[in-house]
Amino acid sequence: MSIRKKVTILGSGAAGLTAAIYAARANLEPLVIQGLQTGGQLTITTDVENFPGFPKGIQGPELMEQMIAQAERFGTQYIYDNAESIDLSKRPFTIKTSSEEIITDVLIICTGASAKLLGLEAESKLMGHGVSACATCDGFFFKEKKVFVVGGGDTALEEAMFLTRFATSVTLIHRREAFRASAIMVERAKRNTKVNYLLNSVLEDITDVSKGEVTGVKVRNIKTNEVQELPADGVFIAIGHQPNTDLFKGHLPLDENGYIITKNGSVQTNVVGVFAAGDVMDSVYRQAVTAAGTGCQAALEAQWLLEKEEAEGELGKPEEANAGAASSVREPAAKAGA
Ligand SMILES: Cc1cc2nc3c(=O)[nH]c(=O)nc-3n(C[C@H](O)[C@H](O)[C@H](O)COP(=O)(O)OP(=O)(O)OC[C@H]3O[C@@H](n4cnc5c(N)ncnc54)[C@H](O)[C@@H]3O)c2cc1C
Structure with missing residues (x-):
């Protein structure tokens, strides 16, 4: 089945769900492909005492359940599956899971990083x-x-x-x-x-x-x-972390440890319309609150990009319709005042 979306988010940790809350509240009806670890890394811990708003602390799984519900309340849709392949060579982008094909204008990557364990x-x-x-x-x-x-x-x-x-x-x-x-x-x-x-x-x-x-x-x-x-x-x-970026090899620049490289510390990748947030692009802070912060940034950047493109698209139509006429409409203000 093929699904058409404006905004698709990969990952349901603190970054992905915060991006979803912001995108959903901007009426972008985001789709979250949750991956196989719904709620992300915080679901494998117990007490979380440093996420603001919980003076008595909160259990990691409960915090993530609340984030899932909060994003759902504003219209987020979820798919419980991994993204298995992506095509970022042209917009809209294509993402495939085991059973769905998603065509999306914007992709926000929040696939996190996994702490390496000994295997005991x-x-x-x-x-x-x-x-x-x-x-x-x-x-x-x-x-x-x-x-x-x-x-x-x-x-x-x-x-x-x-x-x-x-x-x-x-x-x-x-x-x-x-x-x-x-x-x-x-x-x-x-x-x-x-x-x-x-x-x-x-x-x-x-x-x-x-x-x-x-x-x-x-x-x-x-x-x-x-x-x-x-x-x-x-x-x-403390034997290191493994960013979950195998899927993006050959599609996006990764650093020597496999983290997604974004532009000047922002959430923008080198592909217009593809953003990265959370531990997948942050090998330094690796905290739920910083992941949430960059998730918010990514959703706002996505919203602004889509708004700009929609505005430019609307400006393009009269020009096409009046082919040959002098092009006077470049700025949104000019159209509004026309
Ligand atoms: C044991 C432990 C305790 C911690 N305690 C705290 C704490 O007390 N306070 C704190 O601030 N931080 C804590 N952290 C760190 C915190 O969990 C992370 O910084 C935070 O979870 C990062 O969020 P994220 O959204 O970037 O990624 P993650 O939480 O790693 O989420 C990644 C998401 O991506 C999904 N995914 C992966 N691959 C794919 C794919 N191919 N397709 C679709 N989805 C995919 C996964 O299913 C998951 O939902 C702890 C971490 C650990 C391991």
Whole structure:
């Protein structure tokens, strides 16, 4: 089936749903292709305490349900599927899911980024229950606690140092002897007496899934094969993020890590009518509120582009009808006053 839309949004996280709220309230009747993770990354966490408007905090899934309902209230339509292919070579653009073809004047890409995980069963089962992939988001919950951070790059060291503001001890688990992080970060971490190290080591398991909370970690030294079991209150996986941009390879410029490159920090891509918002174009802040902020920007940019094009289209008609007559109508004001 083919669906014709003015505005189509890929992704139903904070960026996509905020874009939908704004586009819907501008009467653009947006379509959101939700992807397979309805509500995005916040649905895999529990308490969200830094999204404005919720002084007592809110559960991630509940926040996203509210955003979905808010966008729906103003006329947003949803498709529960992934976009599987896109054609951005001509406008309107074409997007295909497994069962639909969508023809759209504007495309807003909000497909987010996924935190890379180790693949342990306990890691996903305890996500939001002591396991996290975001120290900025969850560090506050670990006051006076013992936490472990997995990773060896700049992000891991930054997260470890940030966590020392709350935790009594922070232990970095890194599979190598040397860190990939910049020398200055390593130096800073070394000066921080709360940061401890388990080098040449890998996280084998996290306990205790049966209790629904983190009580300890099993860490294996890859040189000696010795496994230690250590008490823990929290585990932060800091091995990087993977932007969900496979679909856009060859269609849009991506940076060396796969994030969509936008113009001068805006939400505009190098294709007129294609905007990108949220974690898919932001490897720095990666917060729900910044994703929502850029989602808003993208919807407003889309609205202004369509308005400008519609105004220009209307101006074009009398000119065509009066072919050969002097072209006097270029500015909307001229037409309004005519
Ligand atoms: C464990 C955890 C805890 C966090 N806690 C907080 C917190 O407390 N506060 C905070 O501000 N931030 C927090 N964050 C970060 C926050 O979740 C993200 O910054 C935010 O979700 C980014 O929103 P987004 O809309 O850009 O992308 P995402 O939330 O990543 O959403 C991406 C969307 O794109 C869809 N999608 C992917 N591929 C396709 C496709 N091919 N076609 C269609 N749709 C597709 C997915 O289904 C999903 O709906 C946390 C993150 C994690 C992982």
